[in-house]
Amino acid sequence: MEFTEVMRYILGIAVIGFGSIFVQKMCRKFWYRYKLRNVEGPRGVPFLGNILQFGSNNADFFKAMENWCNEFREVGCFKLFVGFQPVVVVFNPYDMEKIMQDTSLDDKGVFYQLYVPWLGDGLAISKGSKWMTRRKLLTPSFHFSILTQFLPTFNDHAQALTKKLCTLFDGSPLDILPLISLCSLDITCETIMGMELGAQKGQGEDYVHAVRRLGDITVRRIQYPWYWNEALFHHMSIGREYLKCLDVVHQTTKNVIRERKLESQKRDQRDTIIDDNTLDVRKRRRLAFLDLLIEVQKQNTHFTDEGIQEEVDTFMFAGHDTVSASIAFAMYFIGRHPAVQRKIQEELDLVFGNDRDRMVTKEDLQKLDYLSCVMKESQRMMTAVPILARQLETDMNVCGTTIPKGTSFFIATHWLHRDPKQFPNPEIFDPDRFLLSNSKGRHNFAFLPFSAGHRNCLGQKFAIMEQKVILSTLLRKVELMSTQEIKDMVLFAGPVLRSVEGIKMVVTSKNVTF
Ligand code: HEM
Numbered sequence: 001m002e003f004t005e006v007m008r009y010i011l012g013i014a015v016i017g018f019g020s021i022f023v024q025k026m027c028r029k030f031w032y033r034y035k036l037r038n039v040e041g042p043r044g045v046p047f048l049g050n051i052l053q054f055g056s057n058n059a060d061f062f063k064a065m066e067n068w069c070n071e072f073r074e075v076g077c078f079k080l081f082v083g084f085q086p087v088v089v090v091f092n093p094y095d096m097e098k099i100m101q102d103t104s105l106d107d108k109g110v111f112y113q114l115y116v117p118w119l120g121d122g123l124a125i126s127k128g129s130k131w132m133t134r135r136k137l138l139t140p141s142f143h144f145s146i147l148t149q150f151l152p153t154f155n156d157h158a159q160a161l162t163k164k165l166c167t168l169f170d171g172s173p174l175d176i177l178p179l180i181s182l183c184s185l186d187i188t189c190e191t192i193m194g195m196e197l198g199a200q201k202g203q204g205e206d207y208v209h210a211v212r213r214l215g216d217i218t219v220r221r222i223q224y225p226w227y228w229n230e231a232l233f234h235h236m237s238i239g240r241e242y243l244k245c246l247d248v249v250h251q252t253t254k255n256v257i258r259e260r261k262l263e264s265q266k267r268d269q270r271d272t273i274i275d276d277n278t279l280d281v282r283k284r285r286r287l288a289f290l291d292l293l294i295e296v297q298k299q300n301t302h303f304t305d306e307g308i309q310e311e312v313d314t315f316m317f318a319g320h321d322t323v324s325a326s327i328a329f330a331m332y333f334i335g336r337h338p339a340v341q342r343k344i345q346e347e348l349d350l351v352f353g354n355d356r357d358r359m360v361t362k363e364d365l366q367k368l369d370y371l372s373c374v375m376k377e378s379q380r381m382m383t384a385v386p387i388l389a390r391q392l393e394t395d396m397n398v399c400g401t402t403i404p405k406g407t408s409f410f411i412a413t414h415w416l417h418r419d420p421k422q423f424p425n426p427e428i429f430d431p432d433r434f435l436l437s438n439s440k441g442r443h444n445f446a447f448l449p450f451s452a453g454h455r456n457c458l459g460q461k462f463a464i465m466e467q468k469v470i471l472s473t474l475l476r477k478v479e480l481m482s483t484q485e486i487k488d489m490v491l492f493a494g495p496v497l498r499s500v501e502g503i504k505m506v507v508t509s510k511n512v513t514f
Contacts, residue, residue: 029049029086032406035404036401036403036404039088039399039403040078041068041072042071047084051223058220059490059491059492061492061493065089065387068080068089069091076091076092076399077089082225084225086406087410088398088403089409089410090398091411091412091413091415093446096416096445096448098397099390100445100448101453103453104394105392106127106128107392107393108124108127108389108391110391111408114218115218118218118313119317120309120313122313124314137292137296142459151465153190154469154470155359157187158469158473158474160183160186160200161180161183162473162474164179165179166478169506169507171506172506173484173505174504175501175502175504176331176505176507177328177498179200180331180470181320181324182199182208184319184323185207185208185324186198186200188320189316192290192315192319193315194263195256195259209245210244211316212321212494213242214242214249215494217241217242219494220238249313250313253313253316256312256316257305257308260294261294264291264294319459322385325384325496325498326378326379327470327471329382329503330375330379331474331482332378333482334480335480335481336482337429340429341479343370345475347370347371348475351364351367352476356477365465365468365469368468370431373431373435375468376449377429377434380449382497383497384449385449385451386414386493386497387413387495388411389409390411391406391407391409411451413448413451414493419446422446422447423446478510479508479510480507481507482504482505482506484501489501
């Protein structure tokens with residue numbers, strides 16, 4: 001056979017191959033369109049679905065979601081097509097309850113697969129027996145009584161942050177988020193990984209930046225199927241940037257693991273903490289999260305280095321980016337509402353008296369009720385993880401119809417939290433709506449900043465404790481003022497909620513010494 005004939009032959013096979021895949025996908029899409037005919041949604045175009053309406057960046061996508069959620073507010077759900085993939089966006093409490101309580105709905109789906117190069121098949125992404133075994137293993141490390149052992153670490157880094165904010169700020173508005181991220185990264189590294197990173201002292205900025213870019217780029221990939229193929233993606237400029245960031249992040253976590261393993265070997269030699277082969281709960285509790293994984297690996301050869309790496313990457317990310325966004329937005333709202341700031345101050349005066357330096361104790365945490373309401377209201381207005389995803393493995397009855405298996409859900413908690421039936425005047429910041437007396441009659445699934453059900457946030461108590469310690473330390477020493485209007489904030493999810501211009505604030509020290 002001549003060369004041109006061979007080429008023609010190969011080309012023919014390729015055309016038939018791609019053609020049949022294309023026809024198959026089109027038939028599948030028509031089938032989904034038929035099955036989802038009772039769910040309203042914006043009109044898309046053939047092949048691309050609604051992709052062209054997503055705009056050219058993550059902020060445009062967020063705005064498009066906002067407009068659609070407003071348009072379909074009455075029904076509380078709508079459908080989209082991301083290329084050939086059918087998606088139902090849900091943001092009403094009734095369907096939320098069904099989704100969150102269905103323990104068989106375990107698959108985070110095609111979109112979360114794009115997080116795998118970064119987070120591996122760790123706790124946030126895995127499913128089935130792998131997820132269940134790991135969740136069972138790790139849950140005791142997040143019990144309230146264990147977390148209170150971290151209070152000295154929370155306090156130390158909260159005080160370092162306060163000092164930094166007081167010295168850096170000179171009366172002009174500055175973006176507070178980068179400083180809070182470094183503080184939160186220090187806390188995550190020390191409490192979860194058992195290692196001092198020194199991010200507030202200048203280490204780790206490259207890690208924080210790389211995590212941000214990985215998040216932004218992954219959300220971008222979710223919107224555009226032409227970024228989904230790994231091999232092709234790695235040859236694009238955005239893909240090359242992604243790989244560089246991946247390297248920074250994985251090198252950082254590998255170093256942490258290496259150091260802790262060395263430490264563990266030394267400990268074994270000293271034969272102090274772990275003195276037999278049974279990891280009973282009491283002993284687990286004395287171990288940092290990463291040390292626990294290392295000890296488990298010693299006794300279970302199936303638990304590989306890769307297994308440790310994916311959990312470390314998951315917790316390093318989940319533990320710092322969400323918390324720092326939540327704290328920064330809470331500071332923003334406090335800075336915009338002087339009356340709220342005064343009320344917090346009164347509560348702090350009651351709990352701490354004139355003592356602006358005292359460490360926050362677990363008893364203090366339980367007394368800071370108004371601060372809790374402020375944190376909740378801030379999470380309602382600016383939901384740190386604004387959209388979650390799932391994929392149906394069996395048909396499910398939601399949105400008043402049967403949604404066929406294979407459909408993805410976008411669980412849009414940011415817009416769930418703006419339901420005027422559950423939160424009258426949802427655009428008004430009002431912490432009092434979370435007072436016990438004002439919460440009566442509200443649907444149990446109307447407020448889900450940490451998700452709910454079996455896949456809820458494992459770090460919820462950790463996050464609340466960290467936020468309370470940082471805010472109550474900070475607000476005893478500084479006054480906050482936000483100059484930015486909320487309506488001027490351009491928001492985007494990457495995957496944690498952020499503002500394009502950062503969160504600009506004026507921080508004024510209350511004439512205190514450090
Ligand atoms: C304010 C801070 C935080 C918020 C708003 C938040 C929110 C969430 C949400 C909404 C989910 C569900 C994600 C999904 O279903 O796709 C989740 C899962 C998770 N979060 Fe958090 N989170 C926070 C802090 C933390 C912290 C501090 C840690 C750990 C130290 C953590 C660890 C996790 C893990 C491991 C999962 C996956 C749980 C599973 O699937 O079993 N989170 N978080």
